[in-house]
Amino acid sequence: MAIHPDAGKIAPHDSLVNIPALVAAYYRQQPDIKASPDQKVSFGTSGHRGSALKTTFNEHHIMAICQAIAEYRKAHGVTGPLYLGKDTHALSEAAFGTALEVLVANGVRVRVQEGDGYTPTPVISHAILTHNALGEDIADGIVITPSHNPPEDGGIKYNSLKGGPADQDITNWIAQRANQLLESELEDAEWLPAEELNASPLIEPFDYIAHYVDDLDSVIDMDAIAKAGIKIGVDPMGGSGLHFWKPIAEKYNLNIEVVNDKVDFTFGFMPLDKDGRIRMDCSSSYAMQNLLALKDKFDISIGNDPDYDRHGIVCAGSGLMNPNAYLAVAIEYLATHRPQWSDDIQFGKTLVSSAMIDRVVEGLGKTLCEVPVGFKWYVEGLFSGEMAFGGEESAGASFLRKDGSVWTTDKDGIILGLLAAEILAITGKDPHELYEAQVSRYGRPIYKRIDVPCSAEQKSVLSSLSADSVAGDTLAGDAITGILTEAPGNGASIGGLKVQTANGWFAARPSGTENIYKIYLESFVSEDHLAQLESDAKALVDRALG
DSSP states (O other), X not given: OOOOTTTTSBOOGGGSOOHHHHXXXXXXXXXXXXXXXXXXXXXXXXXXXXXXXXXXXXXXXXXXXXHHHHHHHHHTTOOSOXXXXXXXXXXXXXXXXXXXXXXXXXXXXXXXXXXXXXXXHHHHHHHHXXXXXXXXXXXXXXXEOOTTOOTTEEXXXXXXXXXXXXXXXXXXXXXXXXXXXXXXXXXXXXXXXXXXXXXXXXXXXXXXXXXXXXXXXXXXXXXXXXXXXXXXXXXXXXXXXXXXXXXXXXXXXXXXXXXXXXXXXXXXXXXXXTTSSOOOOTTOTTTTHHHHTTGGGSSEEEEOOTTSOOOEEEETTTEEOOHHXXXXXXXXXXXXXXXXXXXXOEEEEXXXXXXXXXXXXXXXXXXXXXXXXXXXXXXXXXXXXXXXXXXXXXXXXXXXXXXXXXXXXXXXXXXXXXXXXXXXXXXXXXXXXXXXXXXXXXXXXXXXXXXXXXXXXXHHHHXXXXXXXXXXXXXXXXXXXXXXXEOTXXXXXXXEEEEEESSEEEEEEEOSSSSEEEEEEEESSOHHHHHHHHHHHHHHHHHHHO
C-alpha cells in the first residue's frame, strides 16, 4: 500500500466526520439482514464493529446484542453487576444509552463510571476480576469501543466472568441470538424509556478511576519510577484514559505531563495514518506525530488508543518503538525482575508476532505459548496464573501482578506504558537500548504486514488453507521447517496458514472484521530476503484464490 501524501499531517477540517449525521444514522437506519447479510451481527477477534453510516452499527444492533447478553447471563446464573464502559467514539455514547435501556429493562444491575465518564477496556477487566475474587456473586462486563478504528466506527464486546474477551462459543451464541432478534424486528427485546431509566436503582455509579489507580502498585514498581524521577509524557489521543493520569501522578508522586487533554468526537487533532484516514493507532508513526514531536522533552512518552488496550512507547532520542520490539524487551525484563513468578510460567505471543520473541524466550530458558490472533486466547492462562504475559503484534499486552496473580485478562495499555518507565528506572536503560542489546545477541528482524482487499468468498477460501496449499519445500531460498494451520500453544485453528524457515516466515489470514486479508512477513537476513518472502507468499495466496 502506497503511503498517502498527507500521512502524518493534521486532517483538513472539511474531511472530518459529520457527527450529527453519524448519530442520526445510528437511530434512523435499521439493518435488513435478510436483504443485506453484511449488516448482521458478527463478532470478530474483538467484538462486533461497524459504522452507522453503513448500517452495520446501529441502535437495533446494540438492542439485539444487549438483549442476547442479558439472556445469556440469565441462562448461566450470572447474577452480579455488569460493569459497563465506553470510549470516546461518538457512536460509543449513543450505544451506551441503548445498552443501559435494554440491560436495565432485563433487570440487570449495571455499574457505570461516576459522572458519566469514560472507562478504558483494561479497567473493566480489572473491575470484573476484583469483584469476582470476593466470591459474593458473579459479575461480567461490556465495553463499547471499536478500539483504534476511525471516528465514524462503533464497536461492542462482551467480557466474561474471567474478565477478558468472551470465548468463541459464547460470542457465537450471542451473535446467533442477536441475529434472530433482528430477523424478528426485536419482537422479544426488552427496552426501558429514558425517563424510567434515569430513576432506576439498577444503575450504580462506580469510581472506576480510584478502584484501578489504587491497585497499580501491585503490578508496577511505582516507587522505583518515582525515586528515579523519570519524566513521562502522555498523549491520551482523545481516549478514555484521559482522566486517569492525574490521579496516577498524584497518588504515586510521578512526574507525568499530559500533552493533550482534548476529547473531540471527530478526533480532528489527530495526524492522518499511512492511508490518509484518521485512525488512533498508537503503534503508527504517522498517527503518533504529535507525541513524536515532543519526544526529547521526556525520558519516556506513552500514547494509547481510545479504549486504552494498546500502547505506543516513545523513547527519548530514538522515537517510537516497534510493537514487536517492545514486547520482546518487556518479556525479558519481566522474566528477570519478578522473583515471585513461577520458574515454569509461560510467555504468550500470537503466531504473527516477531520470531525475536521466540529467540528471547528460548534464551531465557522459559516456555513459549504461541496462539492464534485474538487476546481471548490468553484469558485462561492469565486468569489461572499459568501465563505470565500475553502480547499481540498490534501493540496490545497484559501481564500478572508482582505476586504472580491475575491483574487483567484483557490488553492494558496503561501498565505497558508504565512498565517502560519502570524498565528505565531499574536498569538505567530505556527499552530501545535494551532491544538493541537483544539484536546483538539474536539478530535483527525485518517485519512487514500487507493488507489486501478481498471478498467474503475469498476470505472463506483463505481461512481454510492447508499444508497442501504449499508447493515445494523451500521459501525464499531456505528449506521450510514448519507449516502451521493450528497454533502450537493450544491447538486452535489459526484461520489461515504460517510457513517457517530458519531465517524467516510468513503468515496469511483473513481479517475478522474487515474485507481484507493480511500477510505477515519477517526476515532475519535482509530487505532483499524479505522481498523474496513477500513474492513467494503472494504467489501462494494467488494460487489459493484461483
